[in-house]
Structure formats: C-alpha cells, structure tokens
Amino acid sequence: MPVYEFFCRKCREPFTEVMKIKEHDERTPVCPRCREAKEVEKRLSAVHAVTTKKWLTY
Known part of the structure; x- marks a missing residue:
C-alpha cells in the first residue's frame, strides 16, 4: 500500500x-x-522503486 505524506497547518506537524x-x-x-482534519494538506514526496533489468543476449 502507498504511503502518503501530509502536513497539518493548524499545529504545523x-x-x-x-x-x-x-x-x-x-x-x-x-x-x-x-485531531484536526480541516487543516490537513497533502504534500508531494519522492518515490523510490527498486527494479531488476533483464538483459537479452543474442
């Protein structure tokens, strides 16, 4: 599941x-x-993905 980042403008947390x-x-x-929901804003965050590359040999 994704992790979302938020910022509370009321308590600045x-x-x-x-x-x-x-x-x-x-x-x-x-x-x-x-415990405030009205003052919450979504923040942009970096995404980190680990992948494997498959190399084809001819």
Missing part, C-alpha cells in the same frame, strides 16, 4: 499515513497530534 489508493480518494486524513 508533518505526518504520514498508509492508505489504499481508493481510500485516499474517499477520505481526508486526520492529524494524529491535534
């Missing part, structure tokens, strides 16, 4: 939340510190 993609579209997260 960043926090992360693990949610399904569908769940992310349907609900607004609540700040774990001040």
Whole structure:
C-alpha cells in the first residue's frame, strides 16, 4: 500500500499515513497530534522503486 505524506497547518506537524489508493480518494486524513482534519494538506514526496533489468543476449 502507498504511503502518503501530509502536513497539518493548524499545529504545523508533518505526518504520514498508509492508505489504499481508493481510500485516499474517499477520505481526508486526520492529524494524529491535534485531531484536526480541516487543516490537513497533502504534500508531494519522492518515490523510490527498486527494479531488476533483464538483459537479452543474442
């Protein structure tokens, strides 16, 4: 499941939340510190992916 990053403008605290993609579209997260949902904004975060390359030999 994806990890989303948020920032609470009320208490100025960043926090992360693990949610399904569908769940992310349907609900607004609540700040774990001040329990406020109206002042939460989504933050952009870097994505890290590990892949393997398959080399073809002719």
